[in-house]
Amino acid sequence: xxxxxxxxxxxxxxxxxxxxxxxxxxxxxxxxxxxxxxxxxxxxxxxxxxxxxxxxxxxxxxxxxxxxxxxxxxxxxxxxxxxxxxxxxxxxxxxxxxxxxxxxxxxxxxxxxxxxxxxxxxxxxxxxxxxxxxxxxxxxxxxxxxxxxxxxxxxxxxxxxxxxxxxxxxxxxxxxxxxxxxxxxxxxxxxxxxxxxxxxxxxxxxxxxxxxxxxxxxxxxxxxxxxxxxxxxxxxxxxxxxxxxxxxxxxxxxxxxxxxxxxxxxxxxxxxxxxxxxxxxxxxxxxxxxxxxxxxxxxxxxxxxxxxxxxxxxxxxxxxxxxxxxxxxxxxxxxxxxxxxxxxxxxxxxxxxxxxxxxxxxxxxxxxxxxxxxxxxxxxxxxxxxxxxxxxxxxxxxxxxxxxxxxxxxxxxxxxxxxxxxxxxxxxxxxxxxxxxxxxxxxxxxxxxxxxxxxxxxxxxxxxxxxxxxxxx
Numbered sequence: 376x377x378x379x380x381x382x383x384x385x386x387x388x389x390x391x392x393x394x395x396x397x398x399x400x401x402x403x404x405x406x407x408x409x410x411x412x413x414x415x416x417x418x419x420x421x422x423x424x425x426x427x428x429x430x431x432x433x434x435x436x437x438x439x440x441x442x443x444x445x446x447x448x449x450x451x452x453x454x455x456x457x458x459x460x461x462x463x464x465x466x467x468x469x470x471x472x473x474x475x476x477x478x479x480x481x482x483x484x485x486x487x488x489x490x491x492x493x494x495x496x497x498x499x500x501x502x503x504x505x506x507x508x509x510x511x512x513x514x515x516x517x518x519x520x521x522x523x524x525x526x527x528x529x530x531x532x533x534x535x536x537x538x539x540x541x542x543x544x545x546x547x548x549x550x551x552x553x554x555x556x557x558x559x560x561x562x563x564x565x566x567x568x569x570x571x572x573x574x575x576x577x578x579x580x581x582x583x584x585x586x587x588x589x590x591x592x593x594x595x596x597x598x599x600x601x602x603x604x605x606x607x608x609x610x611x612x613x614x615x616x617x618x619x620x621x622x623x624x625x626x627x628x629x630x631x632x633x634x635x636x637x638x639x640x641x642x643x644x645x646x647x648x649x650x651x652x653x654x655x656x657x658x659x660x661x662x663x664x665x666x667x668x669x670x671x672x673x674x675x676x677x678x679x680x681x682x683x684x685x686x687x688x689x690x691x692x693x694x695x696x697x698x699x700x701x702x703x704x705x706x707x708x709x710x711x712x713x714x715x716x717x718x719x720x721x722x723x724x725x726x727x728x729x730x731x732x733x734x735x736x737x738x739x740x741x742x743x744x745x746x747x748x749x750x751x752x753x754x755x756x757x758x759x760x761x762x763x764x765x766x767x768x769x770x771x772x773x774x775x776x777x778x779x780x781x782x783x784x785x786x787x788x789x790x791x792x793x794x795x796x797x798x799x800x801x802x803x804x805x806x807x808x809x810x811x812x813x814x815x816x817x818x819x820x821x822x823x824x825x826x827x828x829x830x831x832x833x834x835x836x837x838x839x840x841x842x843x844x845x846x847x848x
Contacts, residue, residue, distance in 0.1 A: 417448040422512035427488065427503055433603060434521045436492050439468065444486040444514060447477050449507045454484045459501035464494040492521040523568075525603050525635035530569035532630060532642040533607055536562040542625065544645040551648040554617055558654050561588070561614050565607035566642075569632040571597045572610055573639065576692045578627040582619040585626050588612045603635065623649040629692045641695065694815050697722055698792040698845035701817070704733040705786075705847065711735055727815035733847065734785040742782055746775040789820040791828065791844040798837030802827035812839065817847075 430441040446454060451472040461467060468489040475485035486505075492498070500516035522528070534542040538560075540552050554560050566572050572595050579585045589612040598604075610630070617623055630642045700718035707714050715732060749772035756765035793816045802824050812818075812832055822829035827838045 417446070417507045417510075419512070421446075421448060422505075422507075422514065425505075425512075425514045427486075427500075427514060427516045429517060429519050433605070434492055434519050435524045435603075436495060436521060437524055438491070440490045440492060440519075440521075442488045442490070442516060444488070444503065444505075445475050445483060446486065446505065446507065447475075447483040448481060449484050450474075450482055451484045453508045454486070455506040456486060457504035457506070459503060461490070461500060462498060464492060464496075465498065465500075466491045466493065495521050495523055497521075522603075522605060525568070528568045528635065530632050530634050530640050530642060531567040532628070532645065533565040533567060534562050534625065534628075534645065534647075535565060536560060542645045542647045546645070549646050549648055551650070553650045553652060554615075554623075555654040556618055556620050556651050557616065559614050559616050561612065563612050564610045564628060564630075566595075566610050566630070566632060567605070567607045569608075569634055569640070570599075571595060572630050572632050574631040574692055574695075575610065576629050580615070580617070580624070580626045582617065583623075583626075584614075584616040586614045588614055597633075617649075617651045620651045620653055623651050625649060631692055631695060641692070693721070693727070694792050694794045695845040697727060697815065698847050701733050701790075701792065702846075702848040705736055707735065708737045711738075722815070731817065733790075734782060736786055739779070739782045739786045742775065742779050746772060746779045749775060790817055790847045791820055791830070792817055792847065793830075793832075793839070794843050794845055796840060796843030798830065798832060798839045800837060802829075802838040810837070812843075818844075820844075820846075 425444065425446065427442045427444040430443055434440040451474060454472060456470065456472075458467060458470075468491060470486060470488045473485050473487070475483040477483050488503075497518060497520050499518040502513035502515050505512050505514055531543055531545065536542075536552070540550070542550050542552075577585070577587075591609040591611065594608050595610060613626070615626060625644045625647045628644045632640050632642060634640050697718065700714070700721055703714050704711070704718055749768055753765050753769040753772055756762075756768060793812045793814055795812070795814045797811050816832060818830040818832045820828050820830055821836065823841075826841055828841055828844055829836060829838050830844070
């Protein structure tokens, strides 16, 4: 009994000693923390260095945007925030406080704030008010630029002359420039808000010389949608020498580009009022053997050379435009002859031989409706026991039924216009046997895979890459 009593007393003594050591250690930790806190108290000098920083370099409309404020020498329990009145077009979503450890290992607080911008522009917020242990400090926000959401923004084609004039489609009014005849005007074509220029073409203006000096292929490399940039990407550098004075138009430059949304967009030269005036000359000294203008040769070529120069050839842009016009021809309700004539004219201008016309969906529906009406009339007369009338209308309905079947079959077939490229016996790039396809050809689509279409071309079948075929929808 006495031995058990001694053991119990020993255990109690050990427990009391352990508790005493724990309390002493906790007290020392609290004292040490108190000393560190007092030595690193938050001051006005610290507040003046604070700034709420945007998490990303660029913000977009209708996307959540985050600002981050890091407050050293203050615990989250000691920090409160007071939001200002934000500008119109800005919606505050939420905020959060969390622990933050500085580089020197001291404790701090991170305040995260989330917003949604409803409109574009440059935004500067009023100061954010923070309270650290009850003391009030104003903290400024860094100004941000908000851009249109890349998924909805439209690509832009911009022309910048060496003299400084900038021509773009989003100008509030049509820009106007003045050029001198027989004098070279150079400009750069830029692309903005697009991933890449897929195809690029232009027409040579009348009574002028138009030359591409440089192509910036290295700047036009494919980018990912996440790599958004507001930078204007140079595509090509041109020289334009107009000869005839008076009103003129910018050279027609056409581009098919990939937008940030992934869709293909066709761009053309922005509208611009160009006036060509006589070149200002200051007492030029002309040699006896040089009386003709320097560019007189441009108008004295023989007829055969002029004819060859004027002859137009198709481009990928022309093929895609033909596919678009054929799609309109299929869907048009009114003005079908006008649309068909426009398509034929565009094919002729591009040097593409006119192929078969498109089956109009509206016309098919009209024929089907008429057929249904004749069947109803035939059944009605048959019910009234008017056999002759029922027989005549029935025959007409039968003929119209066969016509409807033919038209419906033609309307359900899928067609496309070949942009260029080759057809292969198998849907693989590694196929050894391939044959070229003439651009501008209208072909029927029989099958498709992820990247290929199986088409019928000149009564032969083969596979063609989807990127080389413009669909007729």
